[in-house]
Amino acid sequence: MPPPFLLPVLLLVLPPSPQAAAAAEDICIVGSGISGASTAFFLTNYTAPYPAPQLRVFERRDRVGGRLATVTVAGEVFEAGGSIIHPRNLHVRRFADLLGLTAKTGGDDDEDWLGIWDGARFVFKTLRPPPPGSSWLRRKLHGLANSLLLLRRYGLSLLRMDSFVQEMLQKFMLYYNGFESRPVFDNVEEMLKWSGLYGLTRRTLEEELIDAGLNTQTISELVTVITRINYGQSTSISGLAGAVSLAGSESGLWSIKGGNWQLAAGLLKTANATLHLQEGIESISDAGDYYVLKSNKGHEYNCTVTVVATPLDEVNITFIPPISIPPRKMQHTHTTFVRGLLDPKFFGLSSVSDIPELIGTMELPDIPFSCISVRKKHGEHDMTYKIFSRVKLEDALLDQMFSTREETIRIDWPAYPHYQAPEDFAPIILDGRHLYYVNTFESAASAMETGAVAAENVARLIISRLPLGLRAGLSSAAVPEPHIESSAGEEEGPRRVDL
Ligand SMILES: Cc1cc2nc3c(=O)[nH]c(=O)nc-3n(C[C@H](O)[C@H](O)[C@H](O)COP(=O)(O)OP(=O)(O)OC[C@H]3O[C@@H](n4cnc5c(N)ncnc54)[C@H](O)[C@@H]3O)c2cc1C
Numbered sequence: 038m039p040p041p042f043l044l045p046v047l048l049l050v051l052p053p054s055p056q057a058a059a060a061a062e063d064i065c066i067v068g069s070g071i072s073g074a075s076t077a078f079f080l081t082n083y084t085a086p087y088p089a090p091q092l093r094v095f096e097r098r099d100r101v102g103g104r105l106a107t108v109t110v111a112g113e114v115f116e117a118g119g120s121i122i123h124p125r126n127l128h129v130r131r132f133a134d135l136l137g138l139t140a141k142t143g144g145d146d147d148e149d150w151l152g153i154w155d156g157a158r159f160v161f162k163t164l165r166p167p168p169p170g171s172s173w174l175r176r177k178l179h180g181l182a183n184s185l186l187l188l189r190r191y192g193l194s195l196l197r198m199d200s201f202v203q204e205m206l207q208k209f210m211l212y213y214n215g216f217e218s219r220p221v222f223d224n225v226e227e228m229l230k231w232s233g234l235y236g237l238t239r240r241t242l243e244e245e246l247i248d249a250g251l252n253t254q255t256i257s258e259l260v261t262v263i264t265r266i267n268y269g270q271s272t273s274i275s276g277l278a279g280a281v282s283l284a285g286s287e288s289g290l291w292s293i294k295g296g297n298w299q300l301a302a303g304l305l306k307t308a309n310a311t312l313h314l315q316e317g318i319e320s321i322s323d324a325g326d327y328y329v330l331k332s333n334k335g336h337e338y339n340c341t342v343t344v345v346a347t348p349l350d351e352v353n354i355t356f357i358p359p360i361s362i363p364p365r366k367m368q369h370t371h372t373t374f375v376r377g378l379l380d381p382k383f384f385g386l387s388s389v390s391d392i393p394e395l396i397g398t399m400e401l402p403d404i405p406f407s408c409i410s411v412r413k414k415h416g417e418h419d420m421t422y423k424i425f426s427r428v429k430l431e432d433a434l435l436d437q438m439f440s441t442r443e444e445t446i447r448i449d450w451p452a453y454p455h456y457q458a459p460e461d462f463a464p465i466i467l468d469g470r471h472l473y474y475v476n477t478f479e480s481a482a483s484a485m486e487t488g489a490v491a492a493e494n495v496a497r498l499i500i501s502r503l504p505l506g507l508r509a510g511l512s513s514a515a516v517p518e519p520h521i522e523s524s525a526g527e528e529e530g531p532r533r534v535d536l
Pocket residue numbers: 067068069070071072073095096097098101102103104105117118119120121122316317318319346347348352353354370372450451452453476483484485486488
């Protein structure tokens with residue numbers, strides 16, 4: 038179902054006049070992850086049927102996708118960065134459809150065999166799943182028994198946690214409204230206030246959940262396991278990042294067969310963007326009517342509009358004149374793939390078959406990892422595991438954890454912001470002119486979909502503020518004034534969800 042994109046915004050962009058074409062008129066995007074690729078896609082999509090502006094995308098690495106990347110172990114492809122997609126992530130779902138990419142369900146998510154580790158023992162375990170190929174009835178009964186087990190331990194807190202997540206999702210869905218009922222936002226605060234989500238960035242997840250009536254055991258066990266898996270952090274992250282991470286524990290999760298990075302590759306292709314691989318941008322200078330981007334290849338590019346589609350926190354781009362944004366730390370997640378076999382003794386167990394397939398952990402000192410999951414059983418004693426940790430897992434430790442280890446792959450990601458409450462947001466328009474920052478929205482929550490939502494807004498914002506050069510040739514009557522509406526206030530609550 039096509040989204041109800043309204044024409045007035047499309048009318049803003051017409052082919053530039055031949056005279057204007059001599060001047061700089063590129064839109065340059067720094068970063069080829071899902072945010073940069075989505076920005077390119079929406080710019081093209083929203084300006085169709087007119088020829089899109091010339092888009093240049095710069096990527097310092099030799100491949101597109103950024104934090105969407107795969108590794109291959111024993112001939113199998115695994116997601117090393119962003120992996121799961123929520124069924125209600127509508128942009129990503131639409132991208133997959135449009136690009137003809139195949140969805141792969143995350144296996145039987147409900148069947149994941151979870152154990153919660155406190156560093157000394159498993160304080161809680163769901164039931165071992167029935168063997169593959171078991172009857173439908175047996176699997177249903179297993180699911181039911183697990184629900185009862187969870188209910189016995191966490192009680193009503195489970196339902197309260199679910200309502201908390203559903204309420205967030207319902208508000209988030211407003212970002213899919215048509216143009217007629219959804220303003221263009223020029224700052225993140227207003228964007229969040231409009232949907233009613235801003236309040237969740239002012240307080241920690243823990244504060245929000247206590248108010249929502251969750252008991253402390255549920256917060257310190259189940260909720261903590263989930264925030265440590267999805268953001269590598271404790272429940273002191275902001276309520277919004279927390280709610281997004283809890284949504285990532287629901288059922289119906291999926292990913293792209295062959296790798297989520299194909300989303301970025303496909304979007305860049307659809308947008309006809311000129312891709313400059315292995316070309317890092319070192320500086321962005323304001324030259325009056327355009328920006329000069331200097332790359333590490335010694336090249337210069339004149340760009341009318343520049344979009345920064347990478348977190349600025351750990352990259353080294355010099356802005357002339359300098360820009361100022363609130364300091365933000367990135368949470369590093371070390372992703373370690375191990376092909377081998379966990380040692381049951383490390384967990385105080387006597388048999389490998391007693392080790393849960395997903396080991397989540399509580400927020401306690403001395404637990405050296407956030408989670409361990411079996412990604413593939415190649416054989417009875419031959420598995421591929423994925424481990425997340427906040428620090429590098431040294432060989433000495435891995436040797437204690439594993440009885441055999443054939444292959445080890447380590448990736449150190451600047452993974453997502455280190456969330457806090459209240460959260461500060463960098464501006465979307467970095468210089469008050471035509472320098473845009475998509476990844477400021479990551480301070481709300483980091484995910485493929487939030488990248489796409491932020492990019493869609495930035496694309497609309499750019500189109501609504503295009504410099505005159507790009508709008509040349511339009512009769513003044515046809516050019517509506519750039520119009521940026523802002524907050525209608527949180528008090529109004531959620532509006533009609535228009536899918
Ligand atoms: C381990 C891990 C697990 C995750 N799990 C999930 C999940 O299950 N579901 C989910 O939705 N999200 C998940 N995420 C988050 C998700 O991956 C990110 O939010 C998303 O991929 C970010 O996309 P982006 O385009 O904004 O940034 P990036 O993907 O970081 O893209 C930025 C790009 O810019 C490039 N770049 C940087 N500086 C320059 C420069 N100077 N010049 C040129 N290029 C430059 C970088 O090389 C990079 O390719 C996870 C992330 C990690 C790390």
